[in-house]
Amino acid sequence: MSETTFPRRDAEGRVLRLAELLAWVAVGLVLGFVLLLLIDGLSSLLGLGRFGQLSGWLAGILPVWLFTEEFRAWRGVPARAGMALVSALLAGTLGFAVAVTxxxxxxxxxxxxxxxxxxxxxxxxxxxxxxxxLSDRGVPR
Incomplete structure (x- = not known):
């Protein structure tokens, strides 16, 4: 485990602490949003569209990258795909509902x-x- 990386990970590459995972997600969201603001602002200055019309969902690219790495790090855990799917469905549904609202x-x-x-x-x-x-209970595949 390298103490110089953020978020800190164990020998298998798994993020050690929830607070660090969420902090990295927040940083990724902010970076993604700032980049979207710059791209959208530049495109509106060039007359390619009105400002604010780019999809804000693109701000989630960096967090998705982190979650993909997390998924890979847990490859030895049965039912990880199910956990990822259930988490994505619940989180995506709530996020979509709020975005629509x-x-x-x-x-x-x-x-x-x-x-x-x-x-x-x-x-x-x-x-x-x-x-x-799931890992603690050894849930079957």
Missing amino acids: VGDWLPPLGSGAIGAAISALLYGVLWYMGIRW
Whole structure:
């Protein structure tokens, strides 16, 4: 395990602490959103569209990358695919519902970013807690 990496991981590459996982997710969301703001602003300055019309869901790319690495790190745990699917369905449904709700007041960039943030943070909690629960109980495939 390398103490210089963030988030810290065990020998198998699994994130050690929920707070670090969520912190990295938040950093990834903010970076993704800032990049989207820059791209959307530049494209609107070039006359390629109105500002705010880019999908804010793209802000979730870095957290998805982290979750993919987490999924790979737990390859020896039975039922990890089921845990990932259940977590994604629950988190994605809530994120989508909130994005649709705030979509009346915000452009797609804002509503999508809010939906991505809720989905990514909730997925992080569900995955972290769920995969450890499965691992502790030896749930069959």
